[in-house]
Amino acid sequence: MAVTININGKDETIDAAPGTPLLWVLRDHLQMTGTKFGCGVAQCGACTVHLDGEPVRSCSIPHDALDGGKVTTIEGKEGKAAKAIRDAWVNLNVPQCGYCQSGQIMSAVALLEANPKPSDQDIDDAMSGNLCRCATYMSIRRAIKQAAASL
Numbered sequence: 001m002a003v004t005i006n007i008n009g010k011d012e013t014i015d016a017a018p019g020t021p022l023l024w025v026l027r028d029h030l031q032m033t034g035t036k037f038g039c040g041v042a043q044c045g046a047c048t049v050h051l052d053g054e055p056v057r058s059c060s061i062p063h064d065a066l067d068g069g070k071v072t073t074i075e076g077k078e079g080k081a082a083k084a085i086r087d088a089w090v091n092l093n094v095p096q097c098g099y100c101q102s103g104q105i106m107s108a109v110a111l112l113e114a115n116p117k118p119s120d121q122d123i124d125d126a127m128s129g130n131l132c133r134c135a136t137y138m139s140i141r142r143a144i145k146q147a148a149a150s151l
């Protein structure tokens, strides 16, 4: 059954197999490859997108549960917090291999949209579900603080 999901401000009608995770709809049906596959079981955060403004793991959400929902991906995320995070990421050269970074950025932007002045504990809590094999954690924390200071 086709479902309609608003993705980055545009209604997309998706005709995929029942239960297909949102991640594969984004990557395979819509060619939005900025959202990455890591673990597939909601443990690494590489696939983080926003659903109705909240960060979620797209690998573990069936697309057909989202009829009428509003999804934002790394390709479409805009706003003051997103710009501040992107600028800080570039200023501080946060990425190493880069694989986890779109998920990291989506979680960081969601944090600043909800809490523009996060404490260290707030940052740890918000980012704890995003893993990085290159261990960019300290750079990520510095970049979130720099972005928060610029808002």
Ligand code: FES
Pocket (backbone or CB within 6 Å): 036, 037, 038, 039, 040, 041, 042, 043, 044, 045, 046, 047, 048, 057, 058, 059, 060
């Ligand atoms: S791929 Fe979704 S959390 Fe790891």
Ligand code: FES
Pocket (backbone or CB within 6 Å): 095, 096, 097, 098, 099, 100, 101, 131, 132, 133, 134, 135, 136
């Ligand atoms: S930058 Fe390589 S996995 Fe995070």
